[in-house]
Amino acid sequence: MNEEILLIGPPNVGKSVIFNRLTGLDVGMANYPGTTVDFKKGEVEIDGNGFSLVDAPGTYTLEATDEAEEVAVEMLSENPDGVVCVLDAKNLESSIYLLLQVLERDLPTIGVINKADLIEERVKVDRMSQILDIPIIETVAVKGKGINDLENKIAGILEEEITSSKKSVEATWEKAEEIKNYVKIEKEKKEKSRREEWGDKLTDPFPGLPLALLILGVTFGLVIGLGMFLRNYFFLPLFDTFVFPPITAFVESYVPYEMVQNILVGEYGFLIKSIEWPIGLVLPYIISFYLALSILEDSGYMPRLAVLLDGIFKKMNLSGSHLIPFLLGYGCAIPSIMSTRTMRDRKKRMIVSTSVCLAIPCVAQSGAFIALLAEHSILLVLSVLLFSLIAAFTFGLIMSKFLNTKRNPMIQEIPELLVPDTKMLGKKLWIRLKHFFQKGVVAMVVIIGVASVLYETGVLLYVGTALEPIVSGWMGLPQEAASPLILGIFRRELAVLPLLEMELTTLQLFVASVVALFYVPCIAVLGVLANEFSFKLSLGVLLFTSLFSFLIGGVIFQLGSLFF
């Protein structure tokens, strides 16, 4: 079996960046505590020695306080062959405390002081190495500095040149402070840099709150604007002139049977829709949303927003730190549910996860909404999104009353405000696009393929007739609207996209959107819910969301038809 090296360290210290540098893999990275909530494993080869590197979630101490920290402590207890303990140059004292706790485990250990570029003073690395009897190196992982040095040291562990520390230092805060004073030369604090000043301004209630509104507004506008721009002026013209005509022409001239022709290029034409929907309609928003999210993540603005809005969230029995799962949920519910692992209270975790599943549209679905509604009126897009937000909070509020949870008081570390590194942004965007193509597009293409066969063979029509009393009678939608509801079980955006082909009135559009919004979260999300919580919860969410969406869709239609 391969030897195993564990990366451990406090949250937001850059373990994932080091992991990606060493393994060449792409795990998620961001500038806020709690980015990594599960361990990741990667294979590395240094000078012909292969080993597995494990990236653990950040932990402040080895006394875990949440589920993510528990994972880290558990990884350490499995006795890896070596430990790389990543220390935060800015907050050396508490990092040293963690290192002392790690050293008590008697494993070969390397100390890595990361973010060395963010401090003005220097750390006396040789002194520290000497008193702790382990190798200590400095790195700036985002820029790749010191990574070679680290590789050499890890090779040292593998060749058993580096063993566990022979000095035993008791892990106490006093010791940690003493060591820090011995190795770090304190300098008079210089004037605040412009960057730090802005960091403070963005966190002060004034001008922080008005700026927050501005930033959120601009971000929202940019995501929609950039997405629509890409779609209308790049992808759709490209497809309509260069891609679709040749495909249609090819199929019509070479495929003999009309039914097969229809399956390939007809109304639900597989070859057309499986390009138009995922790439023409959804991809633009994947690009614009994840660009915006990556900037928010890497700048360190998200925790600031959480702090600013905590007071308002408090009124709803939530904490500002719940904002991060909600924001992530607008991308995809899966990372959102995973990120709730840093919450200390399991009931709260469940409430936030289920509210995200119920009412926050994922980016693909939002893209589909915009495609469906923006043509009609941009106000319709806004009202659906606003409706989703109100529903998420109301649901959260009712659940917390129902489960009688206590609000957990906020303890939030605010990272430094950084200007996001463009290379890093590019890389993150690339990771997310790759993920979308591997997971999203493939699944969509398969489902669209199956659907186009079912449509042409009349199966969807048959189901539509069966569901007619609900779909047409209760919710006032055309009979065909049953098919998106069936496809929507597999992926959220597919509950919306087929509606594009139907001529719907404003009220029908709103009803259909709201139904799609609250409808079953996709199958992958249900799987994650079952995994993180319980199968029962997952089943409950499935039942509740489908019934609730029909209920509210019908109520809106019945009320709306009184006025329109």
Next chain:
Amino acid sequence: MVPNSGAKNEFKNSYEDMIERELSSVDMLSNEQKLLPKSDLLKSEIQSTLKFFEKVGCNFPIFGNNYERYFYRNLVENELALADLSDDSKILVVGSGPLPMTSIYLAKNGFDVFCIDKDGEAIKSARKKVRQLEADLNIKFKKIDGKFKDYSDFDAVWVPLHVTPRKEVVLKILKDLDDRSKIIFRNPRGYLERIYPKVDPSVFDLMFKVKKHPFGKESVLLEKSKGGINSMKKLTKNRDKNIEGDLSHEKDTQGCKNKTLCELQQGERAIILDCPEDPQLNALGLRPGKPIKTESKQPFDGPFLTSIEGRKIALDPDIAKKVACRKA
């Protein structure tokens, strides 16, 4: 003699001094209040209306039972969770009123409850109400005239909202209560603040906890054994410099030296004296002896933004009020 007990007595004495001083200032205050008849009239009208409702509730059980269910059961349960009493505790309820809901729920939770009230009528109807319940509850009632002296027999004392003046009553109880005993008193919140005076729990100079309830009430738990920051400070100061004793008293009661993190001004620097033991908090630098600075306070009762050795941390007020510090 045990070396510590001397210091303890000193603490006790100085704390009792403080109570005496506070009591005399309360007397002055309540005299002043008597000079404001107009607003008092309205208040007493509303108060007597509430009392009337309680009497109605007592005579018509259906009304009373619902009143009880909606207003009191949760209230008392929350208070019990706050107080964390041992099962065999003896509880005193001061001013139990004609419909002694608090007492009944306390007794239903298995505690020994003793109720006192000045109003003989109220005691009568309260007894009637308890008899009507036909449950085996451990409640005793006693009409008292003026002073009640035997507070030391009880593990906990409840002071409901309608007791006036609550500050004075709480101070008197504090004076006679056993060191380990607890006091729960109720404060108005929101719209009820216009009807009942609010008592600032920090005047007692003890560690306190507050639990908010719906319908305009909150409960405050005081524990006599947990002296506040001022008295702890006094204690050490007196031990070190007996000569300066009196002078420093004056300074400390004005509260200009030691505070909780909540009370620091924006931009004020301080040194942490005491804070909760929590691995995450401690790792973030919240440990006794660390310098701390408040950067800002977020609106709507939001978190305090503090910095400790260059690290920025947002802390909920619930945590911030448990962090004691002295001015740097």
